Amino acid sequence: MPLSTRPVDTPGSAAPGARRRWLALAVLMLPVLLVSIDNTVLSFALPQISEALRPTGTQLLWIIDIYPLVLAGLLVPMGSFADRVGRRRLLLTGALGFAAVSAVAAYAPSAEALVATRAGLGFFGAMLMPSTLSLLRNVFTDREERRLAIAIWASGFAAGSALGPIVGGFLLEHFWWGSVFLLAVPVLVVLLVLAPAFVPESRDPAPGRIDPLSIALAMATMAPVVYGIKTLAKSGPSTLALAGLAVGLLAGALFVRRQLRRPDPMLDVRLFTRGAFSGAVLVNLLSVFSLVGFLFFVSQDVQLVLGLSPMEAGLALLPGLAVMVAAGLLVVRVVRHVRPAHVVAVALLFSAAGYAVVAVGAGESTLVLLVAAFVVLSLGVGAAETVSNDLIVSSVPAEKAGAASAISETAYEVGAVLGTAVLGSILTASYHAHVVVPDGVPHTDAAAAAETLGGATQVAQTLDAGTAQTLLDSAHAAFGSGVGTTSLIGVVLMLVAAATALVTLRHARS
Template identity: 45%
Template sequence: MPGIAFWLSHIHIEISGMEAMRRDAQERLTSTYVELLSWPNVNAYPKAGRREWTGLAVLILPTLLLSIDMSVLHLAVPTLTKDLKPTGAQLLWISDVYGFLIAGFLITMGTLGDRIGRRRLLLIGGAAFAVASVLAAYATTPLLLILARALLGVAGATLMPSTLSLISNMFLDSRQRTKAIGLWMTGFTGGMVVGPLVGGLLLEWFWWGAVFLLNVPVMLVLLVAGPLLLPEYRAPGAGRLDLASVVLSLGAVLPTIYGIKEFAAYGLSWPSALAVAAGAILAAVFVRRQRALAAPLLDLKLFANRKFSASLGALMLVTLLGPGLSLLTGQYLQLSAGLSPLAAGMWMVPMTAAVIVGFVITPRLAGRFRPVHVIAGGLAVAILGMLLLAQVEGTGGLVYVVVGQSLFFAGTSPLVVLGIDMVVGAAPPERSGSAAALSETGQEFSAALGLAVLGSLAAVVYRAGVAVPDGLDSAAARTARDTFGGAFAVAAGNPDVSGKLLAGARAAFADGLAAAAVAGVVIMVAVTALVFASLRHLPPLGSPSAESAQRSESTST
């Protein structure tokens, strides 16, 4: 329509020979042209319809399954240990290899989807996930189960970036895309709640392998419905996958994640330090190679976009806090408050409900207010939650923990939804798979690092403050000083001093939790400053200026 106005203006000017009439007509037609340009629906992206929203339900299925799969294995460990009799090292690999390989292959799979087709990669990954689930369910030795879990990790790495990048292709309107990502995140969170319940029911009636067979019917639905409801997208002119970059990315990610996890579990040691150092060196080589390649595995030009970089940085900083706080509050509920694992899980339901509410209402708020105000308002709620956690004492702090953690996760949910939306939306369509994978990989690193940093901080405060009563031998005293759980183990074998020991241990652990919460407040203030400095110019979602900005960013990145 604006083009027609310009064409009519040109014809009118050629016909008219009078300067005054030409000037008057030009002014009026120019005014009409500008008015048409600013009309809200002229520049808007097309709206998604029923097919796209139904396709979103299909995309939520693998995400839901991934979150369930992360939690059900812990329930199955006692029975599979009885059947397979793994060593301690084998049991650790059964638990950890899945997460290691997901983290290691995210960048590769995100970029591979851009090259061969995102729907194709999603369906290939779904089929591989189903096959690996059957292999895991019927594994007869610990080694076979480790290999099956490794295959599940590689297949799982195809699912997250593929689903997220397909959402960016299906929902071009910024307001609809944010709503879709909120629902997608709700599915992931819901899986973490449903997982223990479904896993518990399966283990009540079937053998441990049933928790893996749960994956098969879900993936069959994906394989049948995917080709019917999901669009295909492949980056035009995509180059070949650089195998050397794939190897370097794995070499950078896997040792670093391993070293951080070892540090979180056992403290600083030479193996963990060397692993992180090796990962850092390989990461530097990887970055140097990406800069030299015409078709890199990871396009570093994405970081030139301020919205992309700031959103990714804010997401990583917030992800530092969640897993570490969950670990500490879980210990508090079961050890200090004396709740059973089931009761502690029930007390976490309000937190999950708060997160889901945050995911659902964020798109509506961001459609009325600037994203920076929605995010900052949520972060203020999260900081209030952290301050409540800092008030927890040795006993009687159950309400503080539940309310504080619920406020924290509810308050950070706007940043999670809008941050992921900005990371994917800031990238041009041909790079959204790579952007989604980079977001997931960054959060994997931050989660592991957060467990290590907050766990270590709480442990240092605990060891400095715990009061160990007289009457314990040196080994028992050392165990009680080392960890909160160790104090309970020592108390069980020394009833004469158990009351005094546990009182001191609970007080010291509460101090450690408070220190972690205060550190969290500092990080949240830094995130708020980063958001205001980098994202304050963004208009409300769905406004004409927002759509125009999205188009210009996608074409210039």
Template identity: 50%
Template sequence: MVKAQRRDWLALAVLVLPVLLISVDMTVLGFALPYLAEDLGPSGAEQLWIVDIYSFVLAGLLVLMGTLGDRIGRRKLLLAGAVAFGGASVLAAFATSPALLIAARALLGVGGATLMPSTLSLIRSIFTDPTQRRIAIAVWGSGFSGGMALGPVLGGWLLEHFWWGSVFLINVPVMLVLLVAGPFLLPEARDPSPGRFDPLSALLSLAAILPVVYGIKRFAEYGVEPLAGLSVLAGVLLGVVFVRRQRALTDPMLDLALFRNRAFSASVLTNMLGVFALVGLLFLMPQYLQLVLGLRPMTAALWLLPMTFAGVAGSLAAARLSRRLPVPWLIGGGLLVAAVGFAALVTLGVDSGLAMLVTGMALVGFGVPLSETLTNDLIITAAPPERAGAASAISETGFELGGALGTAVLGSVATAVYRSGIPADADEAARETLGGAVATAAQLPPEQAASLLAAAKESFVQGVQVSAVVGAVLLAYTGVQALVLLRGRREEPAAVATS
């Protein structure tokens, strides 16, 4: 066990850069959509694909890319991904048609899938001391949670000064830094005996995950409908085929034995449920700030910054507190703190609620990253060093699925409550979303407009309140579950890996 040196901490700084950008990319596009829609004129379906194709491809390729990094080298895959991500960013920035932008976003997903598992698995290779490794993962997690909240602020500033393509061009200089510094600062790491590569397993992993993510997003957009259900069912069935094949292979692409380790499987599940609540919250709160309280996009984004600072504080606190307190207590406690944050959001109103919103989101922003810093540490150390890439990919896949589920479930709950409060004779667009109600009201006489907006805002707030109750109950359950499943694991995660 060797203590990290100055060069290793510089390497960590390099590894945080792509994580920061990938998380920014998850949230920055929402602010650019109105501008690129005006410029490129995409149809409704094309606009959905512009938003969704990135996460579809990213989620579908994570397991494959994590395994590929174990085989060819994680640094090599990371640098190749930086080239792909930078090139795709330029293509997206100067896209002249919706089809070209969709293709560029798909390539961004490919690049992102190579970057994410490589960064976390390389941290495992560089930082062998458990305390320093937790600090490194805390910094990595801070970049991720900070980037998600930084996206709207950065996007708002760029769009006030430049054209919509600038939200993609910010990726290019960061990727250039990674390409220049990476070969000098990052060590190469791979599985010395990877075995035979199975193309069918690679195809099945993609074919299983893509329909599930697509179906979840269909549920979020259209509610319960046949295509979404069939898509999820097809993905599950293909997932069963994938699992059966992995069990039959001498050299499986995904080592299912990892899930026999309780620390690993419980941490993946805890991660997924924590992200479920966090991303669902980030889906609802910008709408509340802008459409209910009437704040400008940039002002709304600034009110989200306390959550960012709390996320950084939670990630860094995890590394410090884990020296004194049992890890299961911290993981469970962090999620229970986040549950209290969700409970605070139940008090939000139509005309007031900024103070309680900031308090609630800060508690969620602190608690979820605190727990996930430690679960990520358990995940990558529960796997053998040569399989760190595959283990990291499983963690990131759980993150993507948790985020998709959070948007789908909490978004659908809020939408269902919203629709129940809108008059039956209202325009269909007003019944679909609060944004549709605002647009419809602008075309009505003043009295009718005021009546519709009052009903729409009240219904949306009620939807947020019900979703907050669901989130609070889920996080409380997840916190208790983590305490139960990880109980007695007071030893360092490195020791857990041998169990």
């Protein structure tokens, strides 16, 4: 069946001049950096949150997961809504709501309240993101300029994830854990002031109708699947885990069926029949999976095992951040001469090598080893993200730019969810299985120490020196064992991803 031939997106004004185009890009990078920072900014706040709110291991994972989960589930519906009401208008609405909820999250009194406010941030974050990449396509009509703009966009998206722990480390060095949320307020105030001046409005002149059932099916696909994966990774096969996966897959099948039958689908799933498009989406997802999964354990390792302060831990990741940005920009030149499939495959092999470095040194992690591993992994992520996003946008017709952008960003958020859900759950389960709590520790404290490394560190502060050291030795060894297992899984996944990229992107041209 042929692709839809809906009219090309129509800007609200003429294409801006060169200076205004790059100023528009700078303004649009604000929400990109903010939303991607928010995916990982809590990484280095986990120890303080564990001490202040005393979450269970499951609650700790949901504090991280709920934001990208809601964001991923709503990106496509919000992208469709933005086509209808105007992308800049929805961008500004999302900015206002995101800033307000961030202020509430900063003062959350309990783990449950923090989970709820993170869900609210995901809702408004979904309003922010679908507009950015589709607006860039509207602003940059020249192909070479657009390729560079997308490279900067992709580098900002990937770098924001790595920048989160650094920003978080600086704030946690001087303020309480809630300060990581207040970061959003001044950034979004700047966006609210500058976007109307430099970012032209655009919308689809023939938008599809709002489809509540498709929105419900999209959410019913995402949430149960992630829940099933989390439960399966932590507790092994169970009725709840398998039921969650079954419900999600059924909802996903119904969603696809509905989109194929509608004359104006919320998401044109036929885009996935294009090999370069579907392969690039998969690369996008797996690149972020590897990055977020790595940050989940390295942020705890450098603080709770190696004893670095939040600020020191954040600075330790700075070399990796610099390499990620540089790789994203330099790969634009490389891909002019080398087939995208080969560039992406090599990039994913670097990500596999980063995990391999940690797997080899598991149990004896040093700061140098972890920093080196992050640099190698970041090189792969920066290159793969830039190429995959460029292929996603360029491999579809212009009238499909909005849908392609929403899918690209959805893949990013699904990768963030699965990176924590899969690798984080496996690490938590391995830790719980191997840690030994000394006799004499009160039952409540023993349960907290057995749940997370942060819990064990906090409990140890209340014990006598000998018992505390025994608990910490066991907790560090259990965590190291979990890191080794998680890293080996990361290696295998990235090797499979590299092979998949060679196959699915083999017809993509530079």
